[in-house]
Amino acid sequence: MPATHPRELGLVADCASCFGLCCVALPFSASADFAADKDAGQPCRNLREDFGCSIHAQLRERGFPGCTVYDCFGAGQQVSQVTFGGTSWRAAPDTARQMYAVFPVMRQLHELLWYLAEALTLEPARAVHAELRQALAETERLTRESADVLERLDVAAHRGVVNALLLRTSELVRGRGGKDRRGADLVGARLAGADLRSANLRGAYLIGADLRGADLRGADLIGADLRGADLSGADLTGGFFLTQAQLNAAKGDAATRLPTALTHPTHWATTRYKRAANGPSRGAGSGSERKAPSRRGSSSGEGAVSGQGTGSGRGDGSARGDGSGRGSGRRRRRR
Numbered sequence: 001m002p003a004t005h006p007r008e009l010g011l012v013a014d015c016a017s018c019f020g021l022c023c024v025a026l027p028f029s030a031s032a033d034f035a036a037d038k039d040a041g042q043p044c045r046n047l048r049e050d051f052g053c054s055i056h057a058q059l060r061e062r063g064f065p066g067c068t069v070y071d072c073f074g075a076g077q078q079v080s081q082v083t084f085g086g087t088s089w090r091a092a093p094d095t096a097r098q099m100y101a102v103f104p105v106m107r108q109l110h111e112l113l114w115y116l117a118e119a120l121t122l123e124p125a126r127a128v129h130a131e132l133r134q135a136l137a138e139t140e141r142l143t144r145e146s147a148d149v150l151e152r153l154d155v156a157a158h159r160g161v162v163n164a165l166l167l168r169t170s171e172l173v174r175g176r177g178g179k180d181r182r183g184a185d186l187v188g189a190r191l192a193g194a195d196l197r198s199a200n201l202r203g204a205y206l207i208g209a210d211l212r213g214a215d216l217r218g219a220d221l222i223g224a225d226l227r228g229a230d231l232s233g234a235d236l237t238g239g240f241f242l243t244q245a246q247l248n249a250a251k252g253d254a255a256t257r258l259p260t261a262l263t264h265p266t267h268w269a270t271t272r273y274k275r276a277a278n279g280p281s282r283g284a285g286s287g288s289e290r291k292a293p294s295r296r297g298s299s300s301g302e303g304a305v306s307g308q309g310t311g312s313g314r315g316d317g318s319a320r321g322d323g324s325g326r327g328s329g330r331r332r333r334r335r
């Protein structure tokens, strides 16, 4: 298995090949992320007949920012074109229930593929590369199963196996010395300028955290909930298990340094980072970790592999396995 970043393996949404599954199968609740309630299995009012989004160009302005930060990791087109052979739920309504049931399962499998593929690019984890390759092959095999098999699949059990492997990967990559903030409640925390090099931020709640100028090099960010976190001027080079959807849900600027495979979201300011009046270089993790107002609507909770959230309040349960209508972020649909 070549060490190829998951983006090059096609683990990204191809909305043109999908039957709008994330806009139908998943529920969401009226909130800062969505302008309306929607039940699972109910097509979004903005979904067009051709499965495009009628407000694609104005999602944020129209109150659907949650839709801009979701990523199915390519599960949508896999379910649409492979599992169901290119026949949509509109053309064959009798398949709709099962298609909606299979989509969240497939998304979890694709998310696992993403992390496994990325883990294989991490040279310090070479001691577990053979096991990673085995897990990746098994996960790929599962994605090709029939709808009946996928619907019954104990995906939580499979996630558990993969998760253990990813934890070992993380330890090998981070080495010793980084702060362990796994699952920490850092909502709204003042971490400007903090030294978080090689930190374990797995599943950490960083919603609205001030991470301006923070040093996050080599940090494990799997499932860290970065919604509204300010990454302006932060250095995330060498950070791993970070997805584009997590970044899309955060704030940042042109001075934010990213892992090579990720890009600056278009909505980030183009102005460069400026030191705040009180100084975001206050320091190294001291970071008066202000108690969070609320996690409500968070996609956090270290379930499964990522533990969480990239999020936006979409209820696919996905890698957090809570199925609670919380998020995973939502990639902007085409058109």
Ligand code: SF4
Pocket: 022, 023, 044, 045, 046, 047, 048, 052, 053, 054, 055, 056, 064, 067, 332, 333
């Ligand atoms: S992208 Fe969002 S607003 Fe557009 S159709 Fe899908 S769920 Fe609805």
